[in-house]
Amino acid sequence: MAGRKRRPLDAAARFSSAVAEVALAWAPVRDAATVAVYVSVGSEPGTGLLIDALAAAGKRVLLPVVVAGLDLDWAVYAGRSGLAPAVRGLLEPTGPRLGRDAIAQADVxxxxxxxxxxxxxxxxxxxxxxxxxxxxxxxxxxxxxxxxDDEVGLDVPSDPHDVRVGFALTSSGVVALKSPDIR
Known part of the structure; x- marks a missing residue:
């Protein structure tokens, strides 16, 4: 995480553009009608261009809203003007909430x-x-x-309640991860 804060701004900008291209070329995203994604903040890998590219490609974009108990509700992305500051320094959609189970509507x-x-x-x-x-x-x-890229394939702590993921999406491509219980 400390490495993120030391990345040059131009590298972060290049990442944002490249990851949007990689995501849209990945078959699960290319074929999806609905994509759940998040609005990056701070030193996180940038998703702003990706979100706009998904919307421009005609995808229904679901964005999370943090609710009580640090759970997630969801709302449809309606453009950057439909985002507002929220808890934990996040930006969240201001539109109607779809409920916690709305993530099940996502194709990716x-x-x-x-x-x-x-x-x-x-x-x-x-x-x-x-x-x-x-x-x-x-x-x-x-x-x-x-x-x-340098955050993929690292040893990370894991607890039994942690949900594993099946892929890493970077500016260089999509990496399939190996696990018997991935999503």
């Missing part, structure tokens, strides 16, 4: 993280929001963590 889910192991153990920010939300997705739905 893109999640935040700070690192991922080669077996899909994802290190998040410590709130457990996605560990609560991901069990609600339909079985077989691809889940990818959006990371910088």
């Amino acid at each position: 889910v893109l999640v935040p993280g700070t690192a991922v192991s080669s077996t899909g153990a994802r290190l998040g920010q410590g709130g457990g929001c996605y560990d609560r939300a991901l069990p609600r997705i339909t079985s077989g739905t691809p889940v990818a963590v959006v990371l910088y």
Whole structure:
């Protein structure tokens, strides 16, 4: 995570553009009608261009809203003017809430993280929001963590309640992760 804060701004901008291209070329995203993704903040790998590219490609984009108990509700992305500051320094959609189970409508889910192991153990920010939300997705739905290349394939701590992911999405491509219980 400290490495993120030291990345040059131009590298972060290049990442944002490249990851949008990689995501739209990936078959699960290309074929999806609905994509659940998140609005990056701070030193997270940028998703702003990706979200706009998904919407421009005609995808229904679901964005998370943090609710009580650090669980996630969902709302449809309605443009950057429809985002507002929220808890934990996040930006969230201001439109109607769809409910916690709305993530099950997604054909592919893109999640935040700070690192991922080669077996899909994802290190998040410590709130457990996605560990609560991901069990609600339909079985077989691809889940990818959006990371910088050097954050993939690392040893990360994992607890029994942690939900593993099946892919890492970086500016270089999509990496399939090996785990018997991935999503």
